[in-house]
Amino acid sequence: MADLLKLLLRVGEKAANVARLCRQEAPLFQLLVQEKTGEDKNKKFVQDFKTLADVVIQEMIRHDVRVQFPEMAGFIHGEESNMFENGLGESVTVTVCTTEEETAKLLATVLDGDQTAASLLARAIHQDPATIEVSTDSLTIPLKPSELGIWIDPIDATSQYIKGREEVLEEGRLFPSGLHCALVLIGVYLRSTGEPVMGVINQPFNNKDPADRGWRGKHYWGVSCGSINICSESRPRNRSEGQRGLSVVLSSSEKQGVKEALTSVCGPDKLIYASGAGHKILCIIQGLADAYVLSEGSTFKWDSCAPHALLRALGGGVVDLAMCLQQSDSGAQDPSTELTYHLPRTDRKGAERWANHGGLVAYRDSSQLRSIIGALKGKL
Template sequence: MADLLKLLLRVAEKAANVARVCRQEAPLFQLLIQEKTGVDKNKKFVQDFKTLADVVIQEMIRHDVGAQFPEIIDHIQGEESNKFENGLGESVIVTVCGTEKETAALLATVLDGDQMAATLLACAIHQDATLKLTGTDDLHIPLSPSDLGIWIDPIDATSQYIQGREEVVEEGCLCSSGLQCALVLIGVYIRATGEPVIGVINQPFNHKDPTGWKGKHFWGVSYGSVKACSVLRPKDRPAECPGLSVVLSSSEKQAVKEALAPLCGPDRLMYASGAGYKILCVILGLADVYVLSEGSTFKWDSCGPHALLLALGGGMLDLKECLHFGHCEGGHHDQGELTYHQSHSESTGADRWANQGGLVAYLDCQMLHRVIGELKGKF
């Protein structure tokens, strides 16, 4: 399993390279600009390009993981379908081929013959990522790859990625929007129970130096007594600082905002883009709790970050169940931990894999207790 974690970290870094190439190289960037400004919005090719960056990353991860762990290949799922119809009306199945040249040729058919853009993407897909890994070699997890499934969100907060705003953020503060909110998310779960056990988060646009954008990666493992994470658990807040911080979506229900505002005080009820990024804010201690009352996130959004929370002693609960059944008695939640193996059979399409009851992500159970106490009966 240490080998699987190291592989996932490498493919996530490859994915980050693809995301950066799509913004740095002029032929690809022009396509993003067209999507951003709405020029030629009726062309299927332009409309799909924002999805193509996602699908290329998703299929690259599927290809690389399947090559080393073939027993998992049929249980790797992601946000995107890999079927496209290009501007010429041709249906194309996007896959990663055996060679860079073959992949470029396939991508050119999706990109209406744009060979330069296809070549740039294929080069990034087939280029090995260099990544310095620490703390992964000594992990011993008694699981077989044949017991596992994987969820991929190739670019979470895609709209922020496409718009490409570069926000300046003080150290120790969360970023409300912009490229920093775009993340590559990979989560591994046990197929029999849905329990998340390995999580990888790559932030392709963590900071910028004179040579361009640089990324950062985070990982966590949680299975039985094995708890390991690349992030140190944030220090508990001193007793003299009773207020807590909550991060929400700006579109959150007004009733939720009003219920939590007195608990947080001024400037500690915060807003950010991207479900994965908001969970990362909790992992890093930039916010105490993330609350979402709507069923607008999906298994691919939450599986990877959830594993990091568990590794740090926190968790992620179904908010509706949490409000209904109770929470955090004796330092442990009673029920409602999100799982990743079962779909909602009564729903169709992506909604089958939605976190339909909303969610609440936390590290400190007492913080969770206070938030749920304020929300109970309010909406």
């Protein structure tokens, strides 16, 4: 498990390098975007974009994990199809080849023969990042790679990545939108039960280096398996008793009824709106808000698996909202309501097979979860 965590941190940083590279080349970035259609389209948005950066990152992570852990090959899942259509209308299956030169040649077919851009991407794919310092050598967990599966969201909050609005982040303050919302999410789950046991989050656009004005990232990780719970983030401090009301982060498109119901447990101005499912859960991990509530089934296993593992390591979790509302008041603490990641919905097609159909609540304190479920009961 220590070796797997080190690998995922490394490929997460490689993924961040690719994401940054694609934004640095403006003409390349315009070329890379195409709209999703059909069963792969997220029903929540009028336009939902897939970029070559998404596909390249996903296939790079899949390739690197297969090389080191071949027993996981059939259980590495991602958001994107690796079929990409170039400007000539030709469909190309994007894969990572054995050598940088072979990968560049393949990418050139996607990029309409642009050898320079293809070579830049191939170099980022095949080049190891700078060493990531993390103390995992003493991490001993009784799990084998053959027991695990992986969910990859190569660039969560793609719309924010495309818009590219820059924000200067401040410690302890939630910024609802901007490039920092775009995250690389890699979650590990148990094949037998679907429990999330490890998560790596890379935030490629965390801050700009004042010297060269280049973007620098930040990574977060967590492991939760039985009695072992370790996270790169500290458990957020409890708020003082005098501070009234929970702070809940929502999507701007959330139902009015949900907003009104939550005002009974939230203090003034404590309903916060932010972009990106992964980003919203990261805000809970960081203690910038107490919970994330979503009543629609518009998130997917690749959105929630990685941050779910970090929340579990901090004593929280992510539950199916509909299941919690159907159970008694104590149902908010029932382990069976926690999201799992191993079984598709057989009555759905395409991406919808892996949607979190019942909505969700991401939380870090079970008492706060009970308050939220109590406020929403009978309102949905």
